[in-house]
Amino acid sequence: MDILIVEDEPEIAKLIQIALEREGFVCNWCADGLTALQAFPQQQPDVIILDLMLPGLDGLEVCARIRQKPGVKDPYILMLTAKGEEIDRVIGLSTGADDYLVKPFSPTELVARVRALLRRSLRHGGQHLIYQTQHFVVNVDQRTATRQLEVGDTEVLDLTTLEFNLLATFISQPGRVWNRTQLIDKLWGDNFFGDERVVDTHVARLRKKIEPDSANPTFVKTVIGVGYKFEDLATT
Numbered sequence: 001m002d003i004l005i006v007e008d009e010p011e012i013a014k015l016i017q018i019a020l021e022r023e024g025f026v027c028n029w030c031a032d033g034l035t036a037l038q039a040f041p042q043q044q045p046d047v048i049i050l051d052l053m054l055p056g057l058d059g060l061e062v063c064a065r066i067r068q069k070p071g072v073k074d075p076y077i078l079m080l081t082a083k084g085e086e087i088d089r090v091i092g093l094s095t096g097a098d099d100y101l102v103k104p105f106s107p108t109e110l111v112a113r114v115r116a117l118l119r120r121s122l123r124h125g126g127q128h129l130i131y132q133t134q135h136f137v138v139n140v141d142q143r144t145a146t147r148q149l150e151v152g153d154t155e156v157l158d159l160t161t162l163e164f165n166l167l168a169t170f171i172s173q174p175g176r177v178w179n180r181t182q183l184i185d186k187l188w189g190d191n192f193f194g195d196e197r198v199v200d201t202h203v204a205r206l207r208k209k210i211e212p213d214s215a216n217p218t219f220v221k222t223v224i225g226v227g228y229k230f231e232d233l234a235t236t
């Protein structure tokens with residue numbers, strides 16, 4: 001597995017690199033956001049460890065740009081920051097980060113977070129499943145998703161790995177109400193670290209890609225005080 005470290009402090013970058021290479025990961029290092037954006041298309045990392053406070057382009061901007069133009073691989077992004085305020089955590093996750101780690105941190109915790117991220121893509125592995133409703137087809141094995149809003153008008157959805165898994169979870173049981181804890185267990189497993197509200201962030205991002213009007217969702221409905229449910233007629 002390839003990991004891109006984006007960190008402007010050489011001592012911290014070296015500590016991260018040593019900890020991860022000891023576990024068998026292949027690491028590359030960039031000291032600023034612009035260099036990372038230039039390196040990303042060529043390196044196609046599986047995970048990006050991204051510092052929030054970078055010279056030039058900060059981590060939020062780098063994260064947002066990577067999510068706007070994903071490459072062959074859609075990497076998991078673990079954001080690092082010296083700040084611990086709640087608002088920074090929420091902003092970081094809203095730009096597309098998958099997890100958040102506050103400095104100072106232990107190398108053991110960092111490795112655990114990286115492994116937890118990589119396990120997410122394996123939760124549907126090996127299954128030959130196709131979920132289909134009136135407007136959506138999700139092929140879990142091929143990891144493709146399409147939407148049809150008008151007869152003969154089919155759109156291939158450009159989803160991140162997490163967005164795809166979230167849609168697959170919803171569409172697997174239309175009408176089921178999922179609370180945040182259940183979605184976290186389904187998508188992240190037992191090694192989730194972070195705020196449960198990360199679910200709301202990724203639901204909002206999914207809505208922007210699948211809803212005709214994300215402000216008034218047709219498919220992913222909020223169940224007040226409980227969680228979310230997916231509504232669309234299942235095909236037989």
